[in-house]
Structure formats: C-alpha cells, structure tokens
Amino acid sequence: MVYLDNNATTPLDPRVCEVMSQFLRNHFGNPSSLYPIGRDVKEMITAARETIAEAIGAKRSEIVFTGSGTESDNFAIRGVMDALPEKPELITSAVEHPALIETANYLEKMGKKVTFVPVDECGTINVEFLEKAISSKTAIVSIMHANNELGTIQPIADVVRIAKMKDILVHTDAVQSFGKIDFNVTDLGVDLLSISAHKVYGPKGVGAIYIRKGTPIQPLIYGGHQERLMRAGTENTAGIVGFGEAVRIMMTDSKKDKKHIARLANRLKTGIEERIPKTKFNGPETNRIQGTLNFSFYGLEAEAILLALATKDIYVSTGSACSEESEEVSHVLSAIGLKPEVARSTVRMSLGRFNSETDVDTVLTELPEIVRKLREISGLDIDDYA
Numbered sequence: 001m002v003y004l005d006n007n008a009t010t011p012l013d014p015r016v017c018e019v020m021s022q023f024l025r026n027h028f029g030n031p032s033s034l035y036p037i038g039r040d041v042k043e044m045i046t047a048a049r050e051t052i053a054e055a056i057g058a059k060r061s062e063i064v065f066t067g068s069g070t071e072s073d074n075f076a077i078r079g080v081m082d083a084l085p086e087k088p089e090l091i092t093s094a095v096e097h098p099a100l101i102e103t104a105n106y107l108e109k110m111g112k113k114v115t116f117v118p119v120d121e122c123g124t125i126n127v128e129f130l131e132k133a134i135s136s137k138t139a140i141v142s143i144m145h146a147n148n149e150l151g152t153i154q155p156i157a158d159v160v161r162i163a164k165m166k167d168i169l170v171h172t173d174a175v176q177s178f179g180k181i182d183f184n185v186t187d188l189g190v191d192l193l194s195i196s197a198h199k200v201y202g203p204k205g206v207g208a209i210y211i212r213k214g215t216p217i218q219p220l221i222y223g224g225h226q227e228r229l230m231r232a233g234t235e236n237t238a239g240i241v242g243f244g245e246a247v248r249i250m251m252t253d254s255k256k257d258k259k260h261i262a263r264l265a266n267r268l269k270t271g272i273e274e275r276i277p278k279t280k281f282n283g284p285e286t287n288r289i290q291g292t293l294n295f296s297f298y299g300l301e302a303e304a305i306l307l308a309l310a311t312k313d314i315y316v317s318t319g320s321a322c323s324e325e326s327e328e329v330s331h332v333l334s335a336i337g338l339k340p341e342v343a344r345s346t347v348r349m350s351l352g353r354f355n356s357e358t359d360v361d362t363v364l365t366e367l368p369e370i371v372r373k374l375r376e377i378s379g380l381d382i383d384d385y386a
Ligand code: PLP
Pocket: 007, 008, 067, 068, 069, 070, 071, 073, 097, 099, 144, 146, 147, 148, 173, 175, 176, 196, 197, 198, 205, 206, 207, 322
C-alpha cells in the first residue's frame, strides 16, 4: 500500500500502539477516583499533558484535552464568544477547516457578525482586509496556522500584531502544522490553539486546546470536574496516554521526519511536473508545509484519478478528505480562484513519516499512465482548461 493521505489522518505509530495496548491491558481506573488505580491513571494523564505543554511551550495548566481538533476549534470560538457577549463579532478566513467555518456559520445564525477574510491565489490571507475588518466589537480572530488542502502557512505573526494593537484575542487551528512546523505559543503570540492526536501518528478521537492563562472562555460541555471544569466527561484515558506518547516521539523524531518528508515530497512534485503535462500545482512554492502537494490535472475528474490509483493500492484524496462526501467544489479551491472544472480535477497528496522512496517511485510510475489513459478516454480538449 502507498498511503499518501497523511493530512486526512496518519497511521498509528507502532510505538504509540504498544503504549496504548499496555495501558488498556493494565489500567481501567477512573482518573477522578481517589484510590490508587484511579490516581495512577490521573498521573499518566498529567504526564501526557506535560509532554504536550512542553512541545508547544505552554504551561501544563493551559492544556485542555478534548475529543478532536474539531471540538477544540468549536470550543475556542464559541467559548470565547459566550464569555464576551458584549463583543458579538468574529473574524476568520475563507479557507478554514469546516470545523471552524461551520461553527462560524452557526454563530452567524445565532446573531453574531462573522467576517471571512479572503485569500490570494496561493491561499494566503489578505492581512490588510483583516486589519480593516477589526472593530471594537471583535471578540476573537481565528486564522489557521497551515491549510489542510494546500499546506499554505498563514502569517500568524501579522495577525497577532494587528489583533493585539486592539487587545483582541487570537485563536489558531494548528491541527495541520503541529509536528510539521516548529512553533511555540509564546513566539506565535496566540491566546488559543487547537491540535489533534490523529494527525501526529496518535489515536483518533482525542485533541487538545491551548488556552493562555487568563483568557475569557466558557466551557462547551458541562458536567463533572474533569479538565479543571473546562471539559466535563470522563477522559478518553487511553487516547490521552497515546497522544502523549505520539508527541513524545514527535519531539525526538521531528527533525528527521521533516527532512525525510521534504525530500520525498520534492521528488514527487518534480516528478509529476516533469512527467505529466497540463497540470497545475496549487499553493505556494515555499511558505508551505512541505509534505502537502495539491495538483489539478486539467480535463479530468479527481475522483476518477483517486479510484484508478486505489486499484493500484495507492491512496490519495480529492481536494480535502472532509469534503469528499459532498458534491460541492472545495471552498478552499474556490477561494483561491480555481474554476469549478479545474477544482474538480484536483488531487491532494500528503506525505508522512512512514512513506518511502519506493512509494514515490510507485506513484511516479502509475500516475502518469493513469492520467494519460483517463484523458484519452475523456476525449476532452485540455487546452480549454489552461
Ligand atoms: N483543522 C484542520 C486544519 C484539519 O485538517 C482537521 C482535520 O482534517 C481538523 C481541524 C479536524 O480535526 P479532527 O479530525 O481531530 O476533528
């Protein structure tokens, strides 16, 4: 199998799997229980929290575990808007993940004012537009750190500089940048930041949010005293322990991983550009998470390419995995100005820790032939798409 959809999810690292299996075999205690089998689990959750805090330069008390990156995004903006009813305005971007866009749409329906900042042809936000959109009624600005479809890295330093001049809170969705770009919350200057375990070779169904000490925020979920009253519900103990292990591995391996992924991605990108005519690379050449490659293959339906590759055991995505079940064209590809027919011909390949040179060779052998054959069958004049 050649798995090139690491932005959708990453395989569980065997070392994480081992730690989680051990945990599940030996620890069933509830971390809220006061006797030893509960306290032991609580200590393991604390250790995971410490590791994650260290990885992003936060304090342990500033990390809250959630059920996903999606929940962290919801919590960040709904929690802050609930805490600041006197500030009913939210600013975000046109290329956010649905976890953010749909939450913003919901808030709009509930009477809040939402501004979506447009992007350029590489997917980078228009900072001047953002600056003009800010008002004394703005509660929070939420701009993602790196885009999941294009890999575009957003100018968070500029966002923070502009927002902080007016004392406005900043959230960033770092689900795709965590482990791929070196950052810490102090240098970034954000007040809230979302991450998710399954994008960093950890388990699915566990995320975390960094909330800078003193940030006004209301919980999304009420109930017990877990997570210092910020997220009620008995913890996903094995998931959290697995997340901690995944981040521990990330901290030791990330330099090596980044180099490895960048080398493979560059070979794949150049190989596709050399071997397949009438393709368009989407996103910036440099200011990008290196392992994300987004290509339009003029004249074709991405789904046909995806299915043809799948018959060869090669797995890629059309645009974004999250929009795969919908007929609509990706909002990100629309936002960068791709015509609908070009957007529909777009395939995303995202590389990860476990990809190899052989994987790249396989794709470079199979993909040009698949594209050639599909174009032959379609009989379309691809010059129309250029
Ligand atoms: N934000 C971004 C940028 C993502 O890419 C994703 C997942 O694709 C999410 C949020 C959602 O994370 P989760 O799958 O943990 O809910």
